[in-house]
Amino acid sequence: MIVSIDKAGYESNEPVIQDISFDVRAGEILGVIGSNGAGKTTTIACLTGTIPWMKGTVEMERYAYIPEQPVYYDYLTLSEHIALVQELTGVDSTEKTEELLQLFRLDRVTDRYLSSFSKGMKQKAMILLALIQETQILIVDEPFIGLDATTTIQLLRLLETERARGASVLLVTHVLDTAERLCDRFVWIDDGQLLASGTKAEIREALDTEGMTLFDMMEDVALR
C-alpha cells in the first residue's frame, strides 16, 4: 500500500470532502473520477499539502505531481528546472531526461524560460519534471488538457511504462473512455463523498449498472 487515506475530510465554509477512504497499491493505475466540482482536485490538493486535511489520516510515500495548470519558476530555464529537480531528489536520471527531452521535442529549448513556452510545451515540461524524479507514486491531475494527440498517446504510453516499473499512478480525469482503457481500479467521488471504489466490475455491481460503460454509469447516477 503506497497511499492510504482513511476517513479524511476537508472543510472550508461548508464541507468540501467528507470521509473519503481509499488506498493505492504498488504497480497500479488508480483513476479518480467524478463530475466537475465533485472534489477530485481538492482531494489531490489535500494529498499534496496545498490545503490541509481537517480530519482523518493520510499516509503517502514520496511522490511526483503533474498539476492541471503548469506551475514553475518564472526565473529559471528548463535546464535549470531539470538541474534543480535532480539536485533536490538526488536521482541521477540524465539518460531518462535526454530521452524525454527528445520525445517531447524540448531538447532545443532547454535554455529558454518556461514562461516563454506555449501551454502545451509547459505541460510537457511538467510531465518531464515529474517523470525524471522516478518516484513510487505519480499523481497526475487532468493531464490531457492542452496536449496534442501525439503527446496524449505518448503520455499514455509513459504512464503504462511507469506502471510496468512498479510505480503507482493516481490519475485524476474526466476523460472517461481513456480512464476506462488505462486504469486498473477507480475511485468515484461525487459531491465530496466517495460514491464507489474498486474495479469497473465492482463499481458496476455496487451501483447496479450491469453492462454499462463508465460514461453511461455517470449519466445514470446523475439522472437518479
Place this chain on the structure above:
Amino acid sequence: MIAKRLFWMRVSRYIKQQWKTVRLIVDWTIFLYGVLPLLIWAGYSYWQVWEGSFPWLGDIPYFLWALLIGWFMWQDRMFVWIERADLILVSNRSMIRDLKWYSVWYHFTQQVIQYGCYLLLLAPILYIKGRSVGEILAFGAALFLLAWCHAWVQYHLRLRHAHLMKRFLIVLLAFVGVYALLIESILLSVLIGSIMVTFALYVGEGWMSKHPSVGREIEIGERERASFDRVLLTTSGAIEKTSERKRPLYRPRPNRFGTVRRTMALLMYFRTPSHRNLWFRLIPLGVTSVILLPSWFKLVVPIYLLYVAYQEQTSFTREMERHPFFQSIQERGSS
C-alpha cells in the same frame, strides 16, 4: 543550499521589480522637485528637533506617540518566501523548512531596520523629555521585541483565519505595551511583554517543522509581495484601482454637492494619469519656488498655477464634449 539560492534569487528579483515600479512612477522631475526638497527639509527639521527648536514636541502626550507606533505595528506584514512551484515541482519538506527559516531572517532584518528608523525619529523627543542614551536604546530594544512578537502573532492568526477582533486585540495589547514602555511602567511592560512572548510561542509551535497551512502561506506571500506594486501603481494613477463596487468608475453615484456631470468631469480628470502626474510635478515645483523666491515674487507662482489650471479646465472640457458618452448624456438631458 538550493533553498538559499532560490531565496536570494527571489529577494533580488523582488527588489528589482520594486525599483522598476518606483522608476515608473517617480521620474527625475519628481525626484528633483518633490523627493529631494522633501528630504532636505526633513533632514533640516530633524536636526532642529535635536537642537531643541520644537519644544512643543515634548508636550505631545505619550498616549499619541503610542497610538502612532501602534498604527505602524498594525501595518507590519510578515510573509514567507515560498512559491507554489516549491510544493508542486518537488515534494521536498526540508526545502520548505529552510525557506521558512530564511523568511524569518528576512523579516527580522527588515524589522530591525524599520524599527531602527522609528527609534531614530523618536529619539530626540525622548531626549527632550530627559531620557539618557542608554534608556533610549533600551526602549528601542524592548519596542523591537514587542513589534516582532506582534508581527509573528498576527501572521499566525492570519494563517488561521482568526476573527478581525482577535487580531485587533493583539494590536491593542501591543499598544498598551508601547505605552507602558513610554511611561516607564516596569510592571506593566514586563506583564505585557510576557503575555506577548507566551502568545508568540503558543501560536508558532511546530510551524517550522510541520507545514499544515503552507497553501495559505503561499497565498499570503503572493498577496503581500504584490501589494507594494499595487498600492504604488493605483495611488499614482498608472493603473485603475480595483474596486469591489459593481458601479463602474466612470459613473459615480449622484450626490447633493454638485451636478453629476461636474463630479464626473473632476473624477475623470484626476483619474487620468497624465493629468494627475502634471499636478504631482507642478505642486512640489510650486512649493519649492514659493520657498526659494524672495518677497513679492512669490505671488508669481500661484498666478502661474491658476493659469495652468484654467488652461487645463478649458482643454479638458473641450475634450469631454467630444466624448460620445457625454454627448449621449447631453442628448438625454435635452430630450
